[in-house]
Amino acid sequence: MLSESSSKRHDVPTDGIPVVYGVDNRFALPLAASIESALDHLGPDERLDIHIVDGGLSERNRSRLQRSFTGRPCRLTFVSPGRGTVDSLKVGGAITVATYYRLLIPRILPDHANAIYLDADVIVQADLRALWDTPLDDYYLLAVQDQGVRVISGPFGLPNYKSLGVPEGTKYFNAGVLVLNLEKWRQEHVAETIVDYVSQHPQHIRFHDQDGLNAILWRHWRPLDPRWNQMAQILRLRTADESPFDPLTFEHVRGNPYIIHYSSADKPWRAGCRHPARGLFFRYVDRTAYRGFRPSRWRTRAGDSRDFVLRRLRRLFSVVRRGRG
Ligand SMILES: [Mn+2]
Numbered sequence: 001m002l003s004e005s006s007s008k009r010h011d012v013p014t015d016g017i018p019v020v021y022g023v024d025n026r027f028a029l030p031l032a033a034s035i036e037s038a039l040d041h042l043g044p045d046e047r048l049d050i051h052i053v054d055g056g057l058s059e060r061n062r063s064r065l066q067r068s069f070t071g072r073p074c075r076l077t078f079v080s081p082g083r084g085t086v087d088s089l090k091v092g093g094a095i096t097v098a099t100y101y102r103l104l105i106p107r108i109l110p111d112h113a114n115a116i117y118l119d120a121d122v123i124v125q126a127d128l129r130a131l132w133d134t135p136l137d138d139y140y141l142l143a144v145q146d147q148g149v150r151v152i153s154g155p156f157g158l159p160n161y162k163s164l165g166v167p168e169g170t171k172y173f174n175a176g177v178l179v180l181n182l183e184k185w186r187q188e189h190v191a192e193t194i195v196d197y198v199s200q201h202p203q204h205i206r207f208h209d210q211d212g213l214n215a216i217l218w219r220h221w222r223p224l225d226p227r228w229n230q231m232a233q234i235l236r237l238r239t240a241d242e243s244p245f246d247p248l249t250f251e252h253v254r255g256n257p258y259i260i261h262y263s264s265a266d267k268p269w270r271a272g273c274r275h276p277a278r279g280l281f282f283r284y285v286d287r288t289a290y291r292g293f294r295p296s297r298w299r300t301r302a303g304d305s306r307d308f309v310l311r312r313l314r315r316l317f318s319v320v321r322r323g324r325g
Contacts, residue, residue: 017116017129021035021118022053022101028290030121031065033281033290047074048074048075050075052076053081055081068289106185116177119261122260126259130258134224141217142223143179145171148233151169177259194212194213229259230261262281
């Protein structure tokens with residue numbers, strides 16, 4: 001039996017498969033590489049309808065992105081995050097406010113039943129149509145089990161898992177690649193619930209909205225084929241036993257990923273990156289308007305200020321809480 005949401009999903013793509021990214025200005029270049037990689041693997045009759053939640057792209061970066069994909073089978077729409085639903089969400093380190101843009105997607109795409117969300121630090125190596133066609137049924141989202149944290153009750157999981165009623169051994173998912181059931185999110189006010197959780201439990205938050213997503217949706221997501229989100233953490237393991245996967249799956253995820261997620265702090269666009277797929281990243285960069293870019297030490301430091309992030313966050317999310325009804 002086909003559920004309502006999964007049958008509707010196939011009707012949407014007159015504009016293409018909806019894919020949402022959330023970025024600030026520092027992620028313009030990886031975003032270009034990510035889109036290029038997705039188009040490179042898209043089937044001949046497919047299109048991508050790309051929505052970029054724009055948390056401060058410069059005019060120059062917006063036009064470079066447009067220029068990179070003019071005449072390609074995609075449409076780029078820049079969306080302002082507008083006013084959010086919280087007044088204080090925790091950020092820090094290299095994490096930017098853009099991580100929370102995932103939670104705005106149900107509102108940003110009010111007419112869509114479903115959408116794909118991708119972090120800008122991913123390179124796609126398969127046709128996104130296959131991800132799009134994975135049935136959602138009544139789940140709130142599809143995701144891949146995290147290859148670092150692994151379980152909610154484990155180290156770096158949710159320290160308060162017991163009070164949340166989460167059983168030992170419950171999988172923790174990574175939020176870098178998601179298929180979202182937007183209808184259910186809107187019906188059940190999932191974004192608002194997560195925002196409330198994150199703002200009420202700052203002491204338990206280590207991975208930002210991803211912790212909130214896991215705390216609220218631990219019973220309501222379905223695992224994807226883990227090849228859809230190869231995390232940097234799995235590349236450091238020696239055997240399948242150290243991973244969440246059986247030996248065959250372990251080899252598939254490592255050797256034949258559908259999406260490569262530069263999920264550690266070791267990013268190809270920063271100096272000194274040692275990720276084995278850093279070369280692939282620049283192959284895609286060189287097919288966009290950013291061609292020729294290579295990181296230098298000087299560039300890596302620019303704009304990494306936590307104060308900057310906090311300022312943006314406050315501005316973005318402060319007003320709407322009051323306006324919530
Ligand atoms: Mn990421």
